[in-house]
Amino acid sequence: MIARISTLALTVSALLCATTARADGEPQKEAPPEAPAPGESAPPVLRLYGEPIVAVPMGALASVTGPGVGALLAANYRLSDTWQLTGRAGYVAGSTTGIQVSGITVQSSLSYAPVLAGAKLYLAGSDVVRLYAAGEGGLLFVTNTASVDAEGVSAAASGTSTHVCGALSAGLELDVLDVSVGLLAADVAHTDTTTAGLFSLGFRFASL
Secondary structure: OHHHHHHHHHHHHHHHHHHHHHHHHOOOOOOOOOOOOOOOOOOOOEEEEEEEEEEEEOHHHHHOOOOEEEEEEEEEEEOOOOEEEEEEEEEEEEOOEEEEEOOEEEEEEEEEEEEEEEEEEEEEEOOOEEEEEEEEEEEEEEEEEEEEEEOOEEEEEEEEEEEEEEEEEEEEEEOOEEEEEEEEEOOHHHOOOOEEEEEEEEEEEEEO
């Protein structure tokens, strides 16, 4: 009897050792990813904005054009919680400014279509209210008009040109609103004579 019990015990021990060895030799399987909690969803990757904008010429630029008003279409692509890629394009119509000297009146204006791409860095805030800084670069398609009136004789001319431009801004996102102020250099090679202040109020109309 004792011999049979000893034999049985040895057999069970051998089976346990074999099972343990086989288990140790098998690679561990990774746990499946946890499913998102009910009601949770990933933040939108793409956000679209409409932005009414006011451009105020500064310095020498104010002598050739008045303030401009227009609108931009903007897209923000989420890279992380703090970084987004940005793109904006639209049209700004400049008002006329002029001077009068010795009976000669000279008037001019600039209108332009910016196409910008850049990045936005969130500095502080929550999902509802967020402070950010942004930098952009791109092309500016400019239309300039000028007219001269001297003692009843007048002449007018217009032209177009393309420039490499840049913009820096700071803003505040308030839920679906995006309020920003900044500077636009219409020609980065001549920032001293082509700079304008920008003021925009964006409204988010789509999140994808």
